[in-house]
Amino acid sequence: MRTSFVFSEVITGLRRNVTMTIAMILTTAISLGLLGGGLLVVRMVDKMQANYAGKLEVSVLLTNDVSANDKDCTQQPCAGLRKDLESTSGVETVVFQNRDEGFERFKRIFEAQPELLKLARPEAIPATFRVKLEDPERTDVIKTAFEGKPGVKGVDDQGKFLERFFEGLNGMRDVALILALIQAFAALLLISNTIQVSAFTRRVEVGIMRLVGATRWYTQLPFLIEAVVAGIIGSVTAVGGLVLFKAFFLDRITRNLTESGIIPPIGYLDILIVSPWLFLVAIVISATTGYVTLRLYVRL
């Protein structure tokens, strides 16, 4: 196999069909970019789930009256509630946090947003039992048992909020993946079409190759490599696109959320980890499409 010959054929092929080649590369790039975006969301959700696993708590918020007058939870109804919580089955720990401690914690969480802190007053923060469960899913037990009890203002379930948040992220992921799939289909058709056009413009060469006894691989390989090269350029473009998207858009809109630790930041490392998959997908899809097209539509 004369590689220099095959590659010079590939380069002529790509140059001759330059508009089709560009269309093919762009469609592949967009498809892979969306796929990459989807994979990044998956990584983000995984990281968040790992971050929050074991930290999820149910907060039993106490009324203003209790919050103001019972700093150490020694009086009724606070002491009784604590006893009841501790004796509820499935409860791992119960921590009482009075109004001042709560305010300190609030200040810590939102230190990145001084304008929010300026508006906040300790009086707005209720004293709270922070209850950790053995099974973070079983929050409804606490809710049904304690909501409405004297001294209880409400039961706040972090898990429920997080679930909604994850649902949102997973929705984003699904949309990205569906769009990626549609784009991939368009890319597939374009690859197939480009190869057919390419084979047509080179029909004299291919005819001569057949006649002088070139093997099937020799005649097909330039077309296959053409498709794969376009696929690889597409995936490089896609990775570049993801880096630019992160640098100029994502970092800006998520800065507050990532700095306060609510969502984990997407780093360049994440893109680096996702990109081999994009390369692999590009190579496999373009090579398979190329091969099938040559088999079905092009007589070589």
Next chain:
Amino acid sequence: MIRLEHVSKVYKTSTRPALDDVSVEMEKGEFVFLIGPSGSGKSTFLRLLLREEVPTRGRVYVSNFDVAKMSRRRVPRLRQSIGCVFQDFRLLPTKTVAENVAFALEVIGKPRNTIVKVVPEVLQLVGLDGKEDRFPTELSGGEQQRVAIARAFVNRPLVLIADEPTGNLDPDTSQDIMLLLERINRTGTTVIMATHDHGIVDSMRRRVVELSYGKVVRDDARGVYGVGR
């Protein structure tokens, strides 16, 4: 060398067979004219030898190849032992004379040092030395056909198939091409040439196989094109 045994070929789109129970044998080193009007089956005959087509019935042998029965994977081997020349030359306009000839070797994976050695040799044989770097458009029709013959012969095939090689050329140039084909024939290469050219067939006095409606109607060892045509 070449043997057809009761070969028939029926195309799906036609009711009449393109070839109808044809049996012919050609020896190594023979020069054979294949004549007959358009549609008589000459092209089908040649395409069967190259395994561009598979016969509907009968067997085709070229050298050691059982052409009709061989697997697709072996077809390139068969074609490497057959050279082809056409009426329309089929040169690559973007490649020079030398590159056109080298192309035939490159695509069958011949090593570079072989190519640089044999291409000038064959160009000299066909009388194109000095024109290696010309492009096909810069050559006359006769010279273009010489390039095509050089390309067909560069791999030293056992058989050279020429499908109306003089069809686009004036009589004098045609004569030159015939001399070249004769020279190639003298190296021991079997030459099968389909043609409509009376003058050439009559002056060469070689074997003539005439086809009509897919049947062999004449096979003369030293024939002419035909009386009264």
